[in-house]
Amino acid sequence: MSAANAKSYVLLQIGNRRFALPSTEVSELAPPVRLHQFPHNSPLVSGIIVRRGRLVPVYDVCPLLTGKNSPSHQFYLVARRHFGSASEPAAIPVNGDSELVTADAVQVTSPKYVSGMLMIGEESIEVLDLDSLVAAESHENNRLDYARLNR
Amino acid sequence: MKIAAQDAVKARKGRRPEAVILFTVANQLFAIAAEAVQEIRSTDSLGSALEIEQQEIAKVRHTIERSHRTYYVVNACAHFGLRVVRPTLVLMLRQIRAAILVDKIERMAEISGLYALPHAFTGAERQWYRGLAYVDDQVIPVVNPLGFLTAEEFQRLDGAMAEASRRDLERAVQI
Numbered sequence: 001m002s003a004a005n006a007k008s009y010v011l012l013q014i015g016n017r018r019f020a021l022p023s024t025e026v027s028e029l030a031p032p033v034r035l036h037q038f039p040h041n042s043p044l045v046s047g048i049i050v051r052r053g054r055l056v057p058v059y060d061v062c063p064l065l066t067g068k069n070s071p072s073h074q075f076y077l078v079a080r081r082h083f084g085s086a087s088e089p090a091a092i093p094v095n096g097d098s099e100l101v102t103a104d105a106v107q108v109t110s111p112k113y114v115s116g117m118l119m120i121g122e123e124s125i126e127v128l129d130l131d132s133l134v135a136a137e138s139h140e141n142n143r144l145d146y147a148r149l150n151r
Numbered sequence: 152m153k154i155a156a157q158d159a160v161k162a163r164k165g166r167r168p169e170a171v172i173l174f175t176v177a178n179q180l181f182a183i184a185a186e187a188v189q190e191i192r193s194t195d196s197l198g199s200a201l202e203i204e205q206q207e208i209a210k211v212r213h214t215i216e217r218s219h220r221t222y223y224v225v226n227a228c229a230h231f232g233l234r235v236v237r238p239t240l241v242l243m244l245r246q247i248r249a250a251i252l253v254d255k256i257e258r259m260a261e262i263s264g265l266y267a268l269p270h271a272f273t274g275a276e277r278q279w280y281r282g283l284a285y286v287d288d289q290v291i292p293v294v295n296p297l298g299f300l301t302a303e304e305f306q307r308l309d310g311a312m313a314e315a316s317r318r319d320l321e322r323a324v325q326i
Binding site: 041045059083086 | 179181231232233266269270271272273274275276279283285288289290291292
């Protein structure tokens, strides 16, 4: 690994664990704004927040990634989710402790929602692939991956 | 990392304002285009509603005759998967033979634009809603009147009604 390959990542805290997202995918860290909810059947989607004049769906990934319910008062990390050639903003609840780091990621293949691993000091931090993590069709597979890895 | 400040939804230019009726179902606020509703009636005035014998479509239990048309009465709580509460009003729809049981009309409002439902929403809500509106700092789903009953559901209900009529006729003949 060389410094030339190092990329910028946002480290975020979800529940009691730290994860990373490529900074190129992250738009902003939003304060604990109002979560608007209405009936729907989409897995993981907990509601909508309003950011910069846009309606941003919120994906509650905490139970999937940590096995625990999300804390009630939380910040939102707004990133981009891709749908073929299109994309839209997507928010995930995090606590307020986020930081920007430059590091090399080691590629990993499993679970599917992890695209790499960062070594920050003694800590290894999973780099999330947001599209894989929240895609409705892979929701069940991700849940099973989580259960298998945490047995 | 910098935390962005909160800001309001910007009004979208060049969109035709639309009058909507804001109504509640199990304490959840919805909007429906005013022009999609032909009439609003109290459930107390529905004494003539007929109970229908069919179990396939649980959200429909009654029919109403209105202007020589049979309207299927859809319980909005059941339709949206909400806790079932006692409805007080029925919205008779203009475009389809359906009447919707709701709790309360909040008020009329004018929306300046409809926001498309984000791609994140992949379930039945894509049929339920035309999109989302932002009214008084609140995101409200704007229901699709055609989403309350599909063509296939109408076919099944019409079939169940025809079968019930046939059985009634047979009973009458036997008597």
